Amino acid sequence: MDQRRAILADALGVGLAAGAYAISFGAISVASGLTVLQTQALSVLMFTGASQFALVGVLAAGGGAFVAVATAALLGTRNGFYGLHMAPLLGMRGWRRLPTAQVTIDESTAMAVRHEGNPRDARLAFWSTGLAIFILWNLGTLLGALGAGLIGDPGTYGLDAAIPAAFLALLWPRLTTTIMRTVAAVSVVAGVALTAVLPAGTPVLLAGAIGVACGIVLSRRESDA
């Protein structure tokens, strides 16, 4: 019983953190030119933070719909791998997999994995975290989106600086190995350099591809050594 209560408390804590983060998403999205409804649609339908920030960021930079969708989708690939890991743990079959898939994100997966030894606890952790985040993420988005609508030029409040800072904060916990740090450094430099020579939008995808290629070469060299 205590264990279940602890899981629910963790889920609420993670949900509140996500809700606070969603406030910045809502504000940045509206400051980037999306309407409140478009911003809210992203939080309900896309419901995966890094992809939402990417879609909004690329559109704001004039990158066009195709590049924006491609960037968001590529960042969303990791959720597919989470589903692969969650499927046997959650024991989902048939149509139930469809709603389960929507709440399969970084946090719900991480919380379920922590209780991997006990499938009952893992299911509770997955669903309580997923639902807490879904509700608070959407609430935070609405607050941020409505708040940003009240202010004028985004530059005055530094919202244009908040966008790269948000990406950096998403990136930071993933820089756990030398290879990952190198991949990140190469991608940042490539992104800046390509921005100077290519039309808007394309530098993100190309710089990302250069970073991935760099990672493959480095990991192959490491496994050879």
Add this chain to the structure above:
Amino acid sequence: MIWTAVIAGSLACYLLKVAGYTLPDRLLTAPAMQRVTVFIPVALLAALVGVQTVADGAAVTIDARVAGLLAAVIALILRAPFLVVVLVAAGVAAGGRALGWLP
């Protein structure tokens, strides 16, 4: 155009989530697939950091965003939570502009 991106992007992200529950395991666990996908989030997020810090349409501009990003780095080193990192970056950029120190 924005609605097209919102709907198409959401559909793509949802189908990727569903793929994890429905595609055969061996497709997603193939070594070649994993070698590529393990680097995608880091490479794309880092590329976005670089581009969004300096892009001004299709040109490079150095402005208050760079100072904001440096402030974000310091906040992250000090283990600040996500919202604080974003607020510090916005605050430094806005403050610098208000004082006329930064473009």
